[in-house]
Amino acid sequence: MTNIGVSITGSGSAIPKVSLDNQQLSQIVDTSDEWIGSRTGIRKRQLANPTESLCSLATQASLAALGQTNITAKDIDLIILATSTPDDLFGTASQIQSELDAKQAVAFDMTAACSGFVFGLVTAAQFIRNGVYQNILLIGADILSRWVDWEDRTTCVLFGDGAGAVILQASGRDRLLGFELRSDGSQNNCLNLSYQPQEKKIIDGVAVSKGTYQPITMNGKEVYRFAVQKVPEVIEKALFRANISVEEIDWLLLHQANQRILDAVASRLNIPSEKVISNLRNYGNTSAASIPLALDEAVRQGQVSSGDIIAASGFGAGLTWGAVIFEWSSI
Ligand code: COA
DSSP states (O other), X not given: OOOOEEEEEEEEEEOOSEEEEHHHHTTTSSOOHXXXXXXXXXXXXXXXXXXXXXXXXXXXXXXHHHHTSSOOGGGOOEEEEEOSSOSSTTOSHHHHHHHHTOTTOEEEEXXXXXXXXXXXXXXXXXXXXXXXXXXXXXXXXXXXXXXXXXXXXXXXXXXXXXXXXXEEEEESSOOEEEEEEEEOGGGGGGXXXXXXXXXXXXXXXXXXXXXXXXXXXXXXXXXXHHHHHHHHHHHHXXXXXXXXXXXXXXXXXXXXXOHXXXXXXXXXXXXXXXXXXXXXXXXXXXXXXXXXXXXXXXXXXXXXXXXXXXXXEEEETTTEEEEEEEEBOOO
């Protein structure tokens, strides 16, 4: 019988080499290490230089993830790239497929901002559960520094660049235990990276526009309020679906937006701080990359081991938010 259970068997990550700490940022905008550190917990972030691409970071992370498994790129059936910052708006996943020489794999991008990895994990799992695919590469990668307004101190201090990847494999036992995904477009204007027309042209009586995407805008207070309220709720719902109690969680793995959000969510769920995975101090908010990047570090440092139950939750622009409960299962 076909294996239709989902196991997450490998992780990998990649970050750009150049780092920018809060002290350096305070030379660019009116801010301080003290302000950023106390409001967010972030001390530095890694930034892609103009020669680095999303494709190169994602490929590096993917190779590292494959290295933890018993499969090679040739065995991959599907590649999903969760990103809001593709190298090419037509999609970057196919370029990664080519770089990896994953000839059998079909590849596509998907966008759910900082919830992208969690949405991607649930999407990927469906292809295994219906028996269509056996090996899936899921990547969360973003280069938000391309779209940050470096003169806006309310946003530029928060973000960094990176990529993380996991391999999902069909297995006899289903280790993806429960999930819940949510969207609320009525709050879309809280966090945007929107297209804006700059020029209008009339072509034979038809009006068209030519423009570009505008730097990130955010209502920080609203986003903060939303995260602290909605993330505990969605985790509780996913736990309910998994038939698992909060006490059974080994690790709380939240989108790494802000240490205060991590602390508030953990406190609302009565999860002790020792169970909260956090690495945002070194990377800032890397959007779709943040969860797999933090997971990969925790796996490689021996914090997370086989059999551990992880409650992961992503939240952000859209607005979108979601949680997935899974058992880590390195081979
Ligand atoms: N350095 C110094 N001062 C800053 C600053 C910075 N980088 N950014 C804002 N300030 C100032 C503000 O101008 C304001 O000054 P004022 O009182 O004179 O007007 C003051 O600090 C307080 O600003 P406020 O926006 O109230 O701060 P806050 O406590 O809400 O913290 C965030 C701001 C952005 C850290 C917080 O709202 C947050 O983390 N929100 C969630 C953002 C997020 O995670 N987004 C991504 C989700 S995926």
